[in-house]
Amino acid sequence: MSHEAEPDDTAESVIVECDLAEPPAKVWRALTEPALLASWLMPNDIRPEVGARFTLQGVADVGSDIIACEILAAEPPHLLRYSWRGNDAGRHTPDRILDSTVTFVLTETANGGTHLRLVHDGFPVGRLQSIACLATVPARIADLEVERARRRVRHPLPVIANTATQGGRRWAA
Amino acid sequence: MIGADVFRALADPTRRAVYERLARREMSVSELKAGFAISQPAISQHLAALRGAGLVRERRQGRHAYYRIDPGGLAPLVDWIDRYRAFWPKRIEKLKDVLKGMDP
Numbered sequence: 074m075s076h077e078a079e080p081d082d083t084a085e086s087v088i089v090e091c092d093l094a095e096p097p098a099k100v101w102r103a104l105t106e107p108a109l110l111a112s113w114l115m116p117n118d119i120r121p122e123v124g125a126r127f128t129l130q131g132v133a134d135v136g137s138d139i140i141a142c143e144i145l146a147a148e149p150p151h152l153l154r155y156s157w158r159g160n161d162a163g164r165h166t167p168d169r170i171l172d173s174t175v176t177f178v179l180t181e182t183a184n185g186g187t188h189l190r191l192v193h194d195g196f197p198v199g200r201l202q203s204i205a206c207l208a209t210v211p212a213r214i215a216d217l218e219v220e221r222a223r224r225r226v227r228h229p230l231p232v233i234a235n236t237a238t239q240g241g242r243r244w245a246a
Numbered sequence: 247m248i249g250a251d252v253f254r255a256l257a258d259p260t261r262r263a264v265y266e267r268l269a270r271r272e273m274s275v276s277e278l279k280a281g282f283a284i285s286q287p288a289i290s291q292h293l294a295a296l297r298g299a300g301l302v303r304e305r306r307q308g309r310h311a312y313y314r315i316d317p318g319g320l321a322p323l324v325d326w327i328d329r330y331r332a333f334w335p336k337r338i339e340k341l342k343d344v345l346k347g348m349d350p
Contacts, residue, residue, distance in 0.1 A: 085327065091338060095348075099345065113340035113341040113343070114337055135329050171253075191338065201323070202320055202323075205320055
């Protein structure tokens with residue numbers, strides 16, 4: 074059994090874990106057979122082979138009408154990972170701003186059932202969020218300085234030295 | 247349709263790079279331009295798009311303008327992730343029902 078390293082369990086991940094009574098082989102079928110997958114997720118044309126592309130006909134509750142996917146990993150009946158590219162209510166959003174990744178890890182439990190771990194992560198938004206956090210403190214200081222400058226218009230303060238830490242996660246193109 | 251302007255503004259790689267630089271510190275247009283191989287008018291256009299989407303704020307000081315990001319501007323994108331926080335647990339409940347109804 075060769076599981077890939079699991080995605081980071083960060084604030085930008087959506088993780089659902091549960092124990093199922095059915096064995097991994099059966100759960101695998103529900104994840105990878107189009108008719109079964111359609112009955113709990115969305116209408117689709119999934120083919121669980123690495124590199125295979127398929128679409129999920131979206132639903133209103135995630136705000137996308139079509140989700141374009143590509144199988145990134147398929148190791149029956151233990152690991153299924155695909156890319157998940159939403160659109161914004163039917164409008165094309167270029168440059169992958171809505172791209173993410175969905176991973177299912179199935180582990181057999183002692184009683185023959187399945188422990189299912191679902192991870193939805195890799196949101197570019199998450200990376201932007203960490204970048205945005207860099208600005209939080211200086212922004213507050215800057216607000217104060219702006220307020221002070223307003224009070225003494227004749228002698229405005231010099232441009233505020235910025236103390237933001239360099240670094241943070243780089244944007245992965 | 248959620249935060250349409252925010253999506254549009256951040257869909258452009260150069261604008262994202264501008265956003266990233268302004269997250270590190272407040273800058274004037276000319277400081278900002280130093281890091282890019284594009285013209286000042288082009289930079290100004292990107293800034294206008296980012297400001298229009300509520301992602302960047304302008305501070306005027308005399309004849310000079312300085313720009314920095316507004317972290318709150320990302321809220322529509324954060325909401326987008328939050329939809330999935332509600333979505334997946336519901337779907338997994340459905341999966342449980344489907345499994346119960348499947349042939350052995």
